[in-house]
Amino acid sequence: MFKKNFYGTCRLIRFNFRKDRLHIIFWFIALVGIAVSYAYSYPSMFSSEAERLIMAQTLNNPAMTAMLGPVSDPNNYSYGVLFSHEMLLFTAVAVAIMNILFVARHTRMDEEEGRLEMIRSFPVGRLSSLASTLIEMLIINILITLLHGIALGSLGVESINFRGSFFYGAALGIVGFTFASITSFCVQLMENNRHTTGMAFGILGFSFLLRAITDINAPKLSWLSPLSWSYKIEPYAHNKFLPILISIVFSLLLISLSLYLNSLRDLGKGFIPQKKGRAYASKTLVSPLGLAFRLQRTGFFTWIIVMFIFGLTFGSVFVDIDAFFKENDVLARLIPQDSEYKLTDQFIGLLMSIVSIMATIPVLMFLLKLWQEEKSGRIEALVSKSLSKQKLFFGFFSISIIFIAIASFVSVLGLYLSANAVLPDSLEFGMLLKANLVFIPSITLILSFGVFLIGYLPKLTGVLWGYLGYCFFVIFLGDMIQLPGWMKKFTPFDYIPKIPVEEIKAMPLVILSILSIGFTILGILCYRNRNLQQNA
């Protein structure tokens, strides 16, 4: 029975690697490259131990704990500890995303598109497809572990030794594989790829929030979030085995369950059945805006909720900041003495820029959906039915614009509600809203880049994600890790006045808005003049 169910697994593993070779190389280079270049620059950034200690205390506050996880060893803030504190959690999230995408693509997507049916018509076991994907992911995650261990360890940076580096790599590997198994479970429940990745990403987001909240208030409970297992290893400090063990046991249980469920269900089915659709198009579906909305309805509402929760989380975290800073002498010195503003106020600007970068993700997604639809050839069918390309474009574009407005409001609302629940009257709603709204021109600028690329070079739209990642990286970590100032100048978010500390300056906002409009118009002109592309 065992042999029958897993027949041909080895062949499929080899086949998977052949399909993925480019993706894998890209991920490996990106992950290891960033880690290595980052770790390598540490000694030059923080030459004395005193500097590191100041850094440690800057990072050891609730807001930063929520974002990065706790400091593993505040008394011995070596390069290694500093490095893993700053990089580990976010890299682990990236590795988790990679695992989710790979697993969903090889299992549910192949199943949904009929490729698995083809594979299953060969002498291949019922469970071979799932098993081969999971074994592939196991190998990839082990490679990630080893590559990080070897690359970081051989840098020769003080305290970034081989032992710690292998544990650092393992921290990434176990989170990755845990999310591979979580995705394999989602595959059994959901009938299509979008729902599968949606559920897996939902679990990832929830894990992040869960650990953010519990790390601050109840560190013991944060064990419940698989993401916390990464920094609970405490690489370069205590190099603990327990989280590795837990993740292995958890993954094995989940995988057994997935395999069992997979053996029960019919091909193409999930345990959560899909709802039947409507037989007739409702009136709204027939308009371009209605169509654009209908196609992304679920995503639209989900992201609104995500933005709200995001606001809530931030709000609950950062009111503690003031109290925290007051107790801390070293940090008190860091703040300009003559500053008439409270620390919380100074954090609002940073916070709002992060909220705005977050909001840009769905804004871009809603716009780029147009290009996805075009690639799949569905736009062609629509455009030939008396609907002009431009009208369709404006449908998708409007969804993005509408989302910007709603997202600002709900995230600020979330922030306001939770901040005032913790500390009554600590923040004014109007001020928060203003601090958020000033970022809108930066979001529209990135959106207009999207429009421009869709019109001019649609194949390159993927670059925008890289750019957004860059923005996040330099805005969020730039000051903390003392990146050169010019790196920030390449992001539209840096030019925005930080309310309430700074005055509203009209100039940058006007310039960003003009640029946004310019790129948008240019993009629309290009889009109008180019042919629809299919199968690109």
Add this chain to the structure above:
Amino acid sequence: MNVVEVKNVSKKFGKFTALHKIDLSVKKGEVFGFIGPNGAGKSTTIRILLGILKPNSGYAKLFGMDAWKDAVEIHKRISYVPGDVNLWPNLTGGEIIDLFMQLQGSNNKEKRDVLIQKFDLDPTKKCRTYSKGNRQKVALIAAFASDADLYILDEPTSGLDPLMERIFQECVEEIKEQGKSVLLSSHILSEVERLCDRVAIIREGNIIETGSINQLRHLTQTIFKVETVKEVRDLDKLDGINDLLVEGKHLSFQVDNENIENIMAYLVPYGIKKIDSTPPTLEELFMRHYEISSDEKEV
């Protein structure tokens, strides 16, 4: 021995019953046609044969083995082509053909190259750039290049141009000469008529007819065009005459096959000068069955 043996198979999707206790058999060395309107249950039946859907009742056996339990063993001896072939966009057609052949366990490079040439496929292109017809060719080439005993083809020619369709038919005939069996589901009735020894018609999950095409024809009507010496009278009073058209001494009508004898006997005294009979095409046969189902629905 029957290569395919389906007994009493039902399949439910939730509350909806896609197959109602169907029986089916394909003999060794025959090309078996499987026709029926959209949504009748052809692909569902085929998926049960492939062991990727589990029947709710009854059993399906291929080569005497159970389709669900012994899928791996069975699949070593079959080749399958679906009607809607989706491939991995970042692999080339050639790579996929090789992969499919490897998975199936065959390695006939020569046959593969000949077929690629015959079907006029560029195997170096990435699958994302293939048209529907070209993707279909990839699956067909892989299937015909593999060494199987049974070929299961589910609307294999949807998307092929007439030239390629002809080549497909040649390939099937070649297979048949080698004594292999084919299960062919198709909407192209001329194709079925040309290739198949026996046909089953399925409608709304029930097999309503099975038999050779000639047998099936007996169930229907034949079209006659007759020229007589004397004018024929009262022909419309006879049983089994339909669509009668009289133009002086030229007649055209359809006869239920069981009444042909009577009618001929009636006509002989009028002196038959010329007679022309056409058997119903499969299309008409099919339409009749199809229409019955819509009539029943209206009632």
